[in-house]
Amino acid sequence: MSTIDASLPSRLTPDFPNPPASESPSTQHLITTLSLQPHPEGGFFIETDRDQLRVPNPFPDHAPDDTTRCASTSIFYLLTPGSPKGSFHRNKGRTIHTLHRGRGRYVIIHADEGEGGKKRVETFVVGQDVGAGERLQWVVEGGKFKASYLLAGGDGEGLLISETVVPGFEFSDHDFMTREKLEELVEGEQAEELGWLLLHRN
Secondary structure, eight states: OOOBOTTOOSOOOOSOSSOOSSOOHHHHHHHHHTTOEEOTTSSEEEEEEEOSOEEEOOOTTOOTTOOEEESOEEEEEEEBTTBOEEEEEEESSEEEEEEEESOEEEEEEOTTSSSSSOOOEEEEEESSOGGGTOBSEEEEOTTOEEEEEEOTTSOSSOEEEEEEEESOOOGGGEEEOOHHHHHHHSOHHHHHHHGGGSTTOO
16 A cells, blocks of 8 residues: 555645646746746756766666766756646656745655555645745655646745756656556556646646
8 A cells, every 4th residue: 555644635636727828927037037948847947057076876777888977966947837747757866955936736756665565655835834834945865756736825926946966967867757657656546646747647
């Protein structure tokens, strides 16, 4: 059986089920000012730092000619009403997230924990209301699938965060969740509930 964190609401459904065709002028101004580009998982991003220090590739299944990584990389990442979700994916490296503005919900499937069986699902809100348990900073260790989506009640211009990946991000260390993988990791009812967070699902 998969287990669910106590903070999991009764249903995980989008706050923006019908994204607008275009962003508001203020959101578009933010995208332009930060030089953000569409991200393959949803939302917008720009890489802001790639450490020139090279370190040994710590991942045991790397290719023979893929022996080093940058020590770290950082990006801005933005979810908007027009692109309000980041689809389930995982990185081999750990990712440190820092909130700048807005509110969102993260869903983590701990695919790397335990042998066999269904996996633990965790969810939490990121936002400014720390007294209510919202997070300003959070870490997702490598090997865990994560998804995120924009919540209503922020400043109206989206959820803006920074992400720092250690060791530095490479697309070869990244993969998207498939429907088959989701059904393997969680119970059937949960898989149906979370399916909208897969890539290319609305």
